[in-house]
Amino acid sequence: MGLFDKLGQAFGVSKEISIEDYMNSEEMENVDIMNEPADMYVKPVSIVGEEDLSLIEDELNKKNIILMNMDEINKRPNTRNSMVSQLKDYVNKINGDIAMIDETRILVTPAKVKIIKKKRGQSK
Numbered sequence: 001m002g003l004f005d006k007l008g009q010a011f012g013v014s015k016e017i018s019i020e021d022y023m024n025s026e027e028m029e030n031v032d033i034m035n036e037p038a039d040m041y042v043k044p045v046s047i048v049g050e051e052d053l054s055l056i057e058d059e060l061n062k063k064n065i066i067l068m069n070m071d072e073i074n075k076r077p078n079t080r081n082s083m084v085s086q087l088k089d090y091v092n093k094i095n096g097d098i099a100m101i102d103e104t105r106i107l108v109t110p111a112k113v114k115i116i117k118k119k120r121g122q123s124k
Contacts, residue, residue, distance in 0.1 A: 040064050040110070047073045050083055056108060057090055066108040067101075074104065 043059055045052065046069040056066050073080045084106070091098045091108060098108045099115040107115060 040113075042067060044069065046071070047083065049073070050079065050086075053083060053086060053090075056087065060091070060094060060096060060108065060110045063110045065110065065113065068106040068108060070104050070106060 040063045042065045044067045045056060045059070056068070059066055070080065073083065087108065088098055095111045096109045096113060097115045098106060099117055100106050109115060
């Protein structure tokens with residue numbers, strides 16, 4: 001019996017958990033055991049409604065890059081335009097960047113990450 005087992009028993013905690021249960025647990029959901037943690041991640045997000053804006057803002061605050069899928073929201077042009085406008089305002093406020101990749105995808109970056117928007121080979 002190890003030290004932690006004895007301490008657990010002393011405090012009335014004696015739950016044993018198998019390695020398989022631990023690896024499948026919620027706290028291990030976002031852990032990549034093959035690689036060390038990154039400073040930032042590129043996260044795909046499918047936009048369905050305005051409630052997704054807070055999710056995007058949270059991810060940008062965590063310094064993650066967002067690849068937005070606009071397929072669903074493109075069916076409602078007024079909502080889409082309003083959301084993109086709100087997102088542009090937020091991104092400008094935090095000194096991030098936003099760029100349309102194509103009709104269905106938008107790239108959004110956190111503070112101090114800029115997107116080069118001109119195509120390679122174009123003159124200034």
